[in-house]
Amino acid sequence: MLVQFFFELRRAGIPVSLTEFLMLLAALKARVAQVSALDFYYLARACLVKDERHYDRFDRVFAEVFHGAERLFAQLMAAVPQEWLRALGTRLFSEEEKQRVEALGGWEKLLETLRARLREQQERHQGGNKWIGTGGTSPFGSAGYNPEGVRVGGEARAGQRRAVKVWERREFQNLDDSVELGTRNLKLALRKLRKFAREGAAEELDLEGTIDATARNAGLLDLKLVPERHNAVKVLLFLDVGGSMDEHVRVCEELFSAARSEFKHLEHFYFHNFIYEHLWKDNARRFAQVTATERVLRTYGHDYRVILVGDASMSPYEITQPGGSIEHWNKEPGAVWLERLCATFPRLVWLNPESTQRWDYTPSVRITRELVRERMFPLTIAGLDEAIRELKRPLGGVAHIYGSAAATPVTQEHPPQVP
Amino acid sequence: MTQRFTGTEQYIATDELMMAVNAAIILARPLLIKGEPGTGKTQLAQEIARALGRPLYEWHIKSTSKAQQGLYEYDAVSRLRDSQLGEERVHDIRNYIIKGRLWEAFESETQPVLLIDEIDKADIEFPNDLLRELDRMEFYVYETRELIQARHRPIIVITSNNEKELPDAFLRRCFFHYIRFPDEATMRAIVGVHFPDLKKELLSEALTAFFDVRATPGLKKKPSTSELLDWIKLLVAEDIPPEALRSTDAKKTIPVLHGALLKNEQDVHLFEQLVFMHRRAR
Numbered sequence: 001m002l003v004q005f006f007f008e009l010r011r012a013g014i015p016v017s018l019t020e021f022l023m024l025l026a027a028l029k030a031r032v033a034q035v036s037a038l039d040f041y042y043l044a045r046a047c048l049v050k051d052e053r054h055y056d057r058f059d060r061v062f063a064e065v066f067h068g069a070e071r072l073f074a075q076l077m078a079a080v081p082q083e084w085l086r087a088l089g090t091r092l093f094s095e096e097e098k099q100r101v102e103a104l105g106g107w108e109k110l111l112e113t114l115r116a117r118l119r120e121q122q123e124r125h126q127g128g129n130k131w132i133g134t135g136g137t138s139p140f141g142s143a144g145y146n147p148e149g150v151r152v153g154g155e156a157r158a159g160q161r162r163a164v165k166v167w168e169r170r171e172f173q174n175l176d177d178s179v180e181l182g183t184r185n186l187k188l189a190l191r192k193l194r195k196f197a198r199e200g201a202a203e204e205l206d207l208e209g210t211i212d213a214t215a216r217n218a219g220l221l222d223l224k225l226v227p228e229r230h231n232a233v234k235v236l237l238f239l240d241v242g243g244s245m246d247e248h249v250r251v252c253e254e255l256f257s258a259a260r261s262e263f264k265h266l267e268h269f270y271f272h273n274f275i276y277e278h279l280w281k282d283n284a285r286r287f288a289q290v291t292a293t294e295r296v297l298r299t300y301g302h303d304y305r306v307i308l309v310g311d312a313s314m315s316p317y318e319i320t321q322p323g324g325s326i327e328h329w330n331k332e333p334g335a336v337w338l339e340r341l342c343a344t345f346p347r348l349v350w351l352n353p354e355s356t357q358r359w360d361y362t363p364s365v366r367i368t369r370e371l372v373r374e375r376m377f378p379l380t381i382a383g384l385d386e387a388i389r390e391l392k393r394p395l396g397g398v399a400h401i402y403g404s405a406a407a408t409p410v411t412q413e414h415p416p417q418v419p
Numbered sequence: 420m421t422q423r424f425t426g427t428e429q430y431i432a433t434d435e436l437m438m439a440v441n442a443a444i445i446l447a448r449p450l451l452i453k454g455e456p457g458t459g460k461t462q463l464a465q466e467i468a469r470a471l472g473r474p475l476y477e478w479h480i481k482s483t484s485k486a487q488q489g490l491y492e493y494d495a496v497s498r499l500r501d502s503q504l505g506e507e508r509v510h511d512i513r514n515y516i517i518k519g520r521l522w523e524a525f526e527s528e529t530q531p532v533l534l535i536d537e538i539d540k541a542d543i544e545f546p547n548d549l550l551r552e553l554d555r556m557e558f559y560v561y562e563t564r565e566l567i568q569a570r571h572r573p574i575i576v577i578t579s580n581n582e583k584e585l586p587d588a589f590l591r592r593c594f595f596h597y598i599r600f601p602d603e604a605t606m607r608a609i610v611g612v613h614f615p616d617l618k619k620e621l622l623s624e625a626l627t628a629f630f631d632v633r634a635t636p637g638l639k640k641k642p643s644t645s646e647l648l649d650w651i652k653l654l655v656a657e658d659i660p661p662e663a664l665r666s667t668d669a670k671k672t673i674p675v676l677h678g679a680l681l682k683n684e685q686d687v688h689l690f691e692q693l694v695f696m697h698r699r700a701r
Contacts, residue, residue: 019591023446032442042438050590052453052597215495219503 005044005065012061014054023047037066053381234265236300236345238279240310241270265304269296273314274334275341276325293337297344305391306341306348309379312368313354319367338371348372349387353379422471430459430466431601431608439596440467449553449575451590454598456580457643464534464576473574474527477534478520484541486548489521490558490567512562521552522567530571539579546589554592601644603630613648620661625651628664632680635690642680650679 002025009016024047033039041062049058209224216222269279269291278290317324319334342348350372352365359365359376369376375390377383424440426432432440440463443450452460468475478489494515501509508514518526524533538546552558556569577593579585601609603626610622629647632638642650653676654664681687 015587017591023448023594027442027446030445032445033438038434039438042435043442045435046439046442046594046596050451050587050593050595055597212495215499219499 001065005061008061008065009048009058012057014049014057014061016048020048020050234301234304235267236296236304236306237266237268238275238306238308238310239268239270240308241272267300267304271310272327273310274312274318274325275308275337276328276330276334277332277337293340297340300345302344302346304345304347306345307387307391308348308350308372309353310350311352311354312350312365312376313362314364316363316367319364319371335367335371338368342372347391347393348375349390350376351379351383351387352376424467424470427466427470429612430462431605431612432463432466433601433605436463436596436598439594443576443594444471444574446594447572447574449577449593451577451579451585451593451595452598453579453581453595455600455641455643457645458598458600459644460578460598461534461536464532464536464578467574467576468532471532471574473529474531475534476520476524476527476531476573477536479536480538480541480545482540482542484545486541486545486552487519489519489535489549490552491519491522491560492517493562516560516562521558524573525556525567525569527570527573531573533573533575535575535577537580538577539582539585543583543586547586550588550592606644606647609644610648610651614651614655617651617655618661621654621659621664622651624661624664625654629680632677632690635693638681638686638689639683640681640686642682646680646682650676653679 002021006016006021024044027033027043027047028040033043044062045055045058049055204226206224206226209226210222213222213224214220269281271279275293277293279293279296280290282289314326315324318326319338322331322333323329324333350368352359354362354365356378359369365376375387377387377390422444423437424432424444425437439450442448444467452463454460464477465475467473493512494517498509498512498515521533524531553575556572557566559566606626606629607622610617610626614622625647629642629650633641657676659676677687677690681690
């Protein structure tokens with residue numbers, strides 16, 4: 001069963017290895033966990049999961065695999081002598097509650113109901129009461145079998161309230177990396193972009209190296225130089241504002257604020273719906289101060305990485321037709337401008353905050369994906385991860401930069417063509 | 420029989436946390452702790468050491484920390500100086516080997532607790548450089564050609580704030596636990612151990628106010644347990660009556676001494692606005 005559990009975890013995409021599995025077995029052998037399902041759950045989680053993003057997935061697999069196993073604990077419970085329950089009840093119940101119990105038909109009846117309920121649960125394989133989970137060897141632990149619990153049982157002849165097990169609560173759902181996107185996770189993913197590279201000529205005195213070398217040299221001065229360390233990643237950020245993007249503005253701003261602290265060279269520009277001949281840097285003065293897109297193309301080098309953020313949801317005409325822009329008359333269609341952008345900056349990705357399911361239904365998204373050669377990624381941590389991997393991919397060569405679509409070396413579908 | 424950790428009178432540990440700690444103690448594997456800032460990650464190691472009566476070695480990691488520093492450092496500069504002054508001790512290289520925290524822990528008479536705090540601050544290669552040391556609990560000193568082995572495998576607690584991803588090979592060797600933000604009942608217990616004679620009323624008012632603040636959408640930095648404790652300390656010191664926290668119709672828009680909870684002027688501003696709007700809506 002454990003081996004099956006192990007493979008189910010791997011199938012669910014949790015990176016568990018044999019080392020960790022053996023660690024769990026060793027822990028079980030050393031009796032770290034006592035005989036309760038909850039203890040086992042905690043132990044297995046501490047051994048096998050190394051990232052809170054996987055907690056939720058783990059919970060789901062655990063619930064699936066150990067669904068039936070809990071019956072064993074339930075059977076233990078069914079054998080509980082009646083006197084225990086009664087003694088417990090007298091100890092925990094207030095006078096008032098006792099009176100209410102009498103009103104319900106007395107202890108015998110209440111206990112009858114309770115036992116019936118127990119049996120019922122066993123048959124339905126639910127075993128879902130909390131006391132089964134937390135109880136273990138001591139079924140009357142404080143967590144479950146408190147007066148409240150009994151009272152629920154007594155009154156709940158109408159509807160059964162089923163307590164949810166810890167692993168069924170899905171409390172870690174928002175830590176899963178395919179859903180949430182907060183500043184913290186974003187930063188984590190963006191850090192991948194940061195590449196501390198020592199580039200260029202030796203220019204900085206390596207004080208420690210010099211001292212070390214001198215000392216080893218028995219006191220004869222031996223100068224050591226190292227290249228200056230700097231963050232080599234340069235980024236151009238293009239953000240879509242207004243229109244259909246309004247609901248995504250918050251996410252975008254988070255991405256933006258995260259990106260800001262990451263790079264030494266970071267330039268950002270705003271656009272509306274699609275890239276045309278003008279961009280602007282300050283959203284408040286977007287009509288007063290515009291920058292010509294052509295100038296952007298000229299100013300920044302090919303080594304800049306470009307990240308476009310936009311939902312690419314619009315009328316297809318806005319991309320393909322001259323004059324398609326909803327704000328002004330554009331001489332050349334947006335598609336041409338995006339092509340130019342792709343040609344100038346070989347490392348480019350488009351991040352789309354819309355969920356991937358909707359991409360196929362929006363024609364403009366399809367067109368844009370073709371234009372950026374399938375380098376569109378969803379704005380989730382997983383998507384960002386992929387996007388950044390794409391940005392980090394080595395280029396085929398400088399010669400390809402101005403090449404046609406087929407020769408552009410940055411897509412998976414069109415690998416660099418080496419003559 | 421190995422001792423089990425069950426929390427201390429000052430530290431409330433949840434069942435899941437205790438399980439992770441005990442598993443790490445029994446199997447003598449490092450325990451990696453993550454969680455929101457202020458949920459008591461660093462304190463955990465101190466409390467384990469106290470509960471089990473073990474010596475504690477703390478190694479705080481900075482962005483410039485190197486794995487080697489935890490093992491030992493060779494002070495070549497003083498040796499050079501000594502050689503030029505013609506000191507006697509220059510002949511023995513051992514005089515210039517400075518022991519790091521890990522070495523000290525390895526030499527401890529009883530099984531120690533070693534805290535490696537905020538491992539994610541260091542360079543990305545840092546954890547990888549410690550793999551063998553944490554696995555085998557031994558390392559080699561090249562200068563003196565000796566192998567240092569741990570007398571007792573230390574209980575190692577490693578904390579991380581998630582600023583960097585840790586390498587898989589490193590994670591494989593650890594137990595992992597993510598400290599969640601405590602729910603209200605746990606929070607009550609935590610406050611209870613820190614302020615045993617706090618007035619009941621004040622406590623429940625303070626907790627309500629606190630969870631209200633935490634639930635405010637869009638806060639840049641949510642207040643955490645340690646901030647709540649600071650705040651209550653202030654409330655007690657200033658002798659604030661519980662009614663003051665419940666000031667729904669008073670002119671005050673924001674809990675007294677909120678500076679302990681909100682650490683960012685944008686957050687304070689946001690909170691004030693929300694409270695204001697909320698009041699007006701009533």
